[in-house]
Amino acid sequence: MAIEDRRQRERTARRRLITATARTLAESEGWDAVTTRRLSAAIEYSQPVLYKHFGSMEDIVEAVAVEGFGELAETLRAARLGSATPADELGRVAAAFSGFAAENPALYDAMFTRPTHLRFGAEDTPAPLAQAFGELREAVATIPAARDIDTLTEVLWAALHGLVMLGRDDRLRPGHNADRIKVLLAQFRTAES
Known part of the structure; x- marks a missing residue:
């Protein structure tokens, strides 16, 4: 043995x-x-x-991505739990997501842009993926009167990803990332659920 x-x-x-x-x-x-x-x-x-x-190389990228989602979950959890108030959670988590992407560009690519067989919301979704989404979902749940939290979380996830990719590819004005996140979150907080 x-x-x-x-x-x-x-x-x-x-x-x-x-x-x-x-x-x-x-x-x-x-x-x-x-x-x-x-x-x-x-x-x-x-x-x-x-x-x-x-x-295959795709399997290696997938393994790196799964590790990355575990790290992202920890980053988002730390941001969420480090918030002074529940109203502050969403902003801190969104900024942490953006910061994580900026600090780990190749890892972020493995997680979000390179081809893998990883799927969210499936029975076989690896735990680190579900945990990362869950941390973002916990922050979205602080929005008063939010009814469909899962869909709202998916939309925020997609919007943050879009901001990350457009900013990284110099398609947005440099130095305004925090302002864009504030505008995005203001829309989420005031939108009808």
Whole structure:
């Protein structure tokens, strides 16, 4: 039994090494630079070892994305719980979402723009995805008289994503992100539910 436990720990450690290395390469050089050849050289394992843990590069990106959603959930939870009042939660969470995207562009791409098989709202949705959405939902739930919280959360999620991507691609005026978030949240707080 001890040998099997050790082998499982080694497999888990190699898997973490692969995803951490992929993320590091992506953050420094972009996802196009992340290839099985580059990964195997960086971690000093053969390409077949990579394929033993992941069936494809898309599977590696997906694993990085799942880790990212776990980190996003923690970031949003900290922002929400650090709010002085319930009315402050939504603004802090929206700013935390935007900040997370700005600080982790390649990770954010893995989570939101690269092709994966990850799905929200499905029976097999990985827990970190549901937790990240749940943290945003908790903040949206502070809006008085909000009736369809799930739909409102999806719309806010999409609007924040749009602001992130447009800002990152220099399609919006620089230096006005906080102002845009304030305008967006004002609309959410005053909209008929």
